[in-house]
Amino acid sequence: MTRAELLNASVRGPSGAPVVVFVHGFGCGQHMWRHVAPAFEADHRVVLLDLPGSGDADEAGYDPDRHASLEGYRDDLADLLQELGLSSVVLVGHSVAAMIGVLLQIERPDLVDRLVLVAPSARYVDVGDYVGGHSEPDIDELLDLLSRNHLGWQDPLSTMVAGSPEGPAKDELEQAFCRTRPEFAAQFANVTFRGDNRADLPHVTAPTLVLQSAHDVVAPESAGQFVRDAIPGAQYRLIQTRGHAPHLTAPADTLAAIRDFLAVTAAVV
Template structure:
């Protein structure tokens, strides 16, 4: 099966270059970018896709061995770009897709002109002088809850991840997205995500990179964004006024404006 079909690829906007690719985070799908992509379709060819196991992807293509690390998802990204014959793309990755983009750009640098990492984290676990935001006990408890009651975990955690308690509809949308994801695949994707360590991959990225750090992000605190900024060779760190972990939903205009400003400068 082609990567375009397997990953439910959607192409919007103007024909030809430049191209901007949007990649969603854990428990989400390409629909989560809709409020941001509307602001790019007049200037860019916009490419969206679903990670295998998410959204409208082909669930029969899911192979636990291939997706036992983020590398499998990064290979999917490279295959999508190859099938569409895309070069020098702008890759925008939210949450776990930020590191998936880092891996893909390190493997095939000529395919990427710039990266935008929204709420990135190269390692969620604290480690000596590195603060990822979670202890091993935190992660073990999270994964145990996922294993025992995925729907209950989704209902409890999605609003916390989203933040913005004064706008409960946002938490509800993320909860519903989590609940549409196949529980077995979601559990493995969570393990791969929260136990990953991609710190040594950061220096391999040569493309200019924008890091969008949210305020009061429970998943990727400021120290993590600052770490990514210090270890990427050519990066810019912008702290958004947006709170929570999903500015693509909670603050799409601010998110799009920050991306546009970055692209104008490069």
């Protein structure tokens, strides 16, 4: 199978137009971008995909060894872009996909020339003066829940991500989490929440926008501000919404922020 088939990739929009690639976060899928991505299809080539083990990606694309680190997901994106003949794209990555995008831009700057990092965190665990928002025991408890209770972790995690115990965003996230195979979810969660990409950030060379939710218990403002300060010249936009997925809870503001960033950076790329 091709990489596009494995990742359930779709390409829409006019041929030859600037390319925007939307990459979802942990436990989600490309459907999460439906309030934002279609708005770009008139004047951009829009690429959507499901990461291995997520959404409607083919199970054959998931390799426990390859995907034991974010570099495996980075290489999947590189393979996909090369297969599609795409380069110099704008990569919009949510949550853990923000760090996947960072790794890809550093490794292959020819493929990615602008980054939009939505609710990013370079490290979720507090250490020293760094505030990632979670203690080591917090993460241990979450990962233990994922590994031993295949039907019980979706509700608390979807509440955290949505920023509310009820509502359409919470319901959608819970349903998406429930579709993820337990063994895939457990490994991806471990890679996500125990990762530390702080040292990678200064090596980013592309214009970058950090989009931060004002009230995010998964990746608090301190995490987003760290990413902003560590990436040379990064721009920062605070979205007045709750939760870890502003493209679901505040799509109009998220769309406007991305549009503004693309307009400002178009002349300098």
